[in-house]
Each structure stands twice: as structure tokens, then as C-alpha cells.
Amino acid sequence: EAGVAQSPRYKIIEKRQSVAFWCNPISGHATLYWYQQILGQGPKLLIQFQNNGVVDDSQLPKDRFSAERLKGVDSTLKIQPAKLEDSAVYLCASSLWGAEAFFGQGTRLTVV
């Protein structure tokens, strides 16, 4: 069974630039999560989708971050404009509703 696919794996951008991350969840998984993980910390939820509807985006900095999940499958997370403090690993995960989540490899973002 194919796992959660994310791209790119690494990205370096200058502050105030924009960046986008892509995620393809496990087939059949209706729930999709985007997390931000800073070194030494647990994952911080940015947004949770159920199919193509948003379940929780309370911790998403909506002035600069946006996310969408078209047709309830693939998802993109965008940052515009990026700040230095956005440097982190961005993780995508998917699950069946109410079950354990499976993660992709993540995208390591460095903002300089």
C-alpha cells in the first residue's frame, strides 16, 4: 500500500517569498492533516480536513498560510509571505476518520 506522498522534501526561500507544499494521502483516507514541527517539539496542527471540508484550522496563521483540498484527495499548503520563524518541517498525514494517522516524510523549509 502506498504511503502519504509529500513534495518537495526540502525548500530554501528568502523571507517575504511564497512557497507551496503538496500532499497526496493514502487512498481512501478521508481525514488529512497538515502539521508544523519545530526541532525538539511535537507536531503542531495547522489544519485538519475531512474530505474537502475544514474540521479545524484554529492554529493556522490565516494572514499568511492557506490550504486547500480539492476533490477531497490531494492537498496544498501555501505560505505567503514567509517569515524567518516559518522555518520548520511541514508534515502531512492522513487517516480514516477517528483512527491512527500515517505521515509523509515531510518538507523541511528554511527561510533565510
Add this chain to the structure above:
Amino acid sequence: EDQVTQSPEALRLQEGESSSLNCSYTVSGLRGLFWYRQDPGKGPEFLFTLYSAGEEKEKERLKATLTKKESFLHITAPKPEDSATYLCAFLMDSNYQLIWGAGTKLIIKP
């Protein structure tokens, strides 16, 4: 406020030295408890799901247990390849959100 606390933050053991990692919680409406392993530069890898107090799950040298207030990940006779950060997360019953701990970094020295 719903909260998850993992301890210790870091643990260094000699190969073969058994120990336990703790995950305590103050969460109302627990649906499930998950344990994950995370290696540097990778996403968390799912290990176990526990749903009710008294439940236990085992996989190789790892055993996870759950009480009404905390969960333990017991590691028996660990090997260097068990070195990783171990994360726990609680699934809320009300909205199926995951509440994460900060993790325990486990280092097994040969």
C-alpha cells in the same frame, strides 16, 4: 485545558538496559491513545493504538500500556536501533482532534 506531557525529555540507556517512557494526560473525552516513533529527518511512524484503560499492545521490544491518567511505553533489552524520539498523541472523543506530547528522545548506547 487538554494537555499531554511526556517524560523524561531525553533518556540515555545502555544496550540491554530496560526502561519506560511516560505519557500523562489531562484530557476530557479520550477516544484513543497513539504511540509513534520518529527518526531524524523523517515523519512519525505509527506504533500502537490503545483505546481503554488496562489495554496493552506489544511489538518486538516495545510494550504500550494505558491507565485512566497515563500511558507507558516499556522498552525491554533495547538495541541501538531503537534510538529515536517517541511521541504520544491523544485522540479527542468530541472532535477527533489529536493532542500531541513533545516527545522523549531515546538514545541507546552500544
